[in-house]
Amino acid sequence: MTALRVLLTLLWAAGPSLADSPLTVVPRTAQETARIIAVTTLTRDFTKAEAFEAKPAGAATVRQRPGTDAFSQYSANMPFERQMNFNLGNALFTKSWVAAPASTLASDGLGPLFNARACQDCHLKDGRGHVPAPGETAVSLFLRLSVPGGDAPAGIKDWIATIPEPVYGGQLQNFSTPDVSAEGRMALTYTEQPVQMNGETASLRVPQYAVMKAGYAALSPAVMISPRIAPQMIGLGLLEAIAPDDILARQDPDDTDGDGISGRASIVPSAQMGQPMLGRFGLKAGSATIMDQSAAAFSGDMGLSTTLHSDPWGDCTAAQTACHAAPNGQETGLRDGLEVDRESLDLVTFYARNLAVPERRNPGDPTVLQGKRVFYDLGCTGCHTPKYVTDRLQDQPEQSFQLIWPYTDLLLHDMGPGLADHRPEGRATGQEWKTPPLWGIGLTSQVSGHTEFLHDGRARNLLEAILWHGGEAQAQRDAVAALPKPDRAALIAYLESL
């Protein structure tokens, strides 16, 4: 991949820059830059674990707690006085909101349309959501909706213009407060598709989505639907603290180095920063900051207003008149006149920023190291970038200057037609997805009681997730299928150790 840093610097030199971090950064010295380059260079030694590898979040790394709380710990290097904010954020994250009007003025304002009453109802144990069991109503998996049209935001090139579905808005809310109709139910069916590998077979379940019991007018014939499952929450603050240049430098949209991997940055308007920023969060990197993502979820998923999305009716469209007329939870002079006040949004952001990454279990195990070699040799690291050193930060000691191991480039990649949702989002096409981080992935079963992966949980284990890779990762997927069985098992053992 080629560095475009110089070009980008020139393009954006005049004003707000994509190289702007959303955080308060202490400029990097030349000496630090040299040390960072040295420590983040990929290893070629697979005979032993690397220095610092056991602690994927640097000094913020926590011990591996047994049980389902493994993803619910705060950064290990957090001073006492900041633990209060983490705990308050945690309480808000787990809090169930109720419909207005209610006796608890501070907790009302839910909906009128919503997917969940509490953040944690989708982000179960701060881990991944799951697909609904047969007969169960989906909560942690929902459908995003849009139709082509509208304008691109100023200053963002290659934006694929879309607007929310005219009646249903940006996502399908399957719950509603009394006197307002819910929008409908997500219908999901699977078809099994056998896959042949060297020495074994697998089966992939191919999902089909539809909207049932639509509560309003018929959906637009042009509607585009994208299923989204709640991703794991750990390490988000460290991803936010990666220097934008370190991400932008890995872009290679025209594949000038010929490795088959392009990688494009998501660039999105940031409600928090008021300027176009590098997108990092969400399955298509549609949010620039943790606060942007949290405020969008408060609005879209729970129908709660914040400073960044001040409409108390959330995702209701103009056509949904009962929704607009329903009572809301905003009272003049109380809680900044919002349903979720500024302080609460700050606390939830702080909480999400500090959910910690557990230590690796057995990075020096010979099978794990064998799998690591496979991962590196096949070029999985082309997108799943192993390590970074985060920016030095003025007021975030937990995230400041940590050597981290998230295994993502945070860029958009064409993953082929098999994984495509055919629903563009910002600069991301209907075939592109952001590389998800892999840290903590081996603890999914322990935390969540399942091993469902990818943007909609269709993969039932890590091997299925690899076999779903296409597009820019087709070569790696094919190579994994062709591996001798023990190498493939070692690769999985390596992923399980992350």
Place this chain on the structure above:
Amino acid sequence: MHLSLIAAFACSAMALPVLAADPAQVAQTYVSIGAATFGDALITAKALQTAVDGLIANPSEATLATARAAWIAARPSYTQGEAFRFGNPIVDDWEGRVNAWPLDEGLIDYVDPAYGQSEENPLSTLNVVANPTFTLSGVTVDATQLTPDLISGTLQEAGGLEANVASGYHAVEFLLWGQDLNGTGPGAGNRPFTDFVQGPGCTNGNCDRRAAYLTAVTQLLVNDMAYMAAQWAPGGAAANRIIQDPNSALTAMLTGMGSLSYGELAGQRIRLGLMLNDPEEEQDCFSDNTYNSLYYDAVGIQNVYLGQYTRTDGTIISGPSLSQMVASADPSVDAKLTSDLASSVTALAVIKAAGEAGKAYDQMLAPGNSQGETVIMEAVDALVTQTASIQRAMTVLGLTEADFTVANDPAEVFQ
């Protein structure tokens, strides 16, 4: 069994307060206090079990009152033990089973119809007391027999939702008191004893299953306390871990004090309720016993520092203390922290006294109750102040403030 130890430590603690204690002795005192505290939690949990058995055998106003009193009597030792939670993984990993809150109590038993339904957590109104079979994540669960295993293995945090609390003190509390439907007004839960009457006279249905649930969940609590008491008894895993590494033990002690003071007690348990004016955000919300739990948390922090614990039966356990170690390093730091800890206990004693005089914690949370807010914020401020002093104590002892439960060899972290 600790009599000789008590005698020896009591003497040295009182006669020679400035004698420099060594880490091994201080660690031993800490373990002795842990053993006594969790030992008392077990004794009082068993007394609770006896009272619950009495209620179920012969439901009446009197037996219900006895069971409620036994529950309240079981809380002080447990809450003093919370100072052992942070810094000791064995305690921290176990805590959620015995003290989780707040709960969607409709999972367990009937609730007021006005109680908020959660359509995306159907388990919040499951009412397992009324439903011997139900579906959980697409699987049919046979709950005909309400056993400790069913509660801990299937119902607790069902569906991955933390609000689905099926076990621990607060599940027992709900079954003894019922919902507190008084909001920020006076009064606690008011479950009638007839909810446990077998046959004619049973109120609210399913009295047999309600009794079975209460029996099972109380047994589970006793089992969990027995487990933790054993961890701190001589040879137990928690005790060994501290004794084998006295220097790490000092960090464990101060981490436990600091994390409980600030984030947990001042933040999640006190300030949050005030911030939200929400009576659901009080720990002992069915019984209105929150003021006691808050108070004994602060006492527990003080116990660890002073190396002294007053057992439920009045026996005093004491020995060489952290306080003495800090004093020998810097007497002014010790004096300030000792005084700060006393101030917090005093501030929480004001809330406790108000509670005992009929002004419960949830009433103080009402919007516009400025007197309540002042009293609560004084406690928060005192806890915040003591945390800064705890940090200074760590500094004078040469300890770093970090989660020591991860090996913190500087060589393992890129600087």
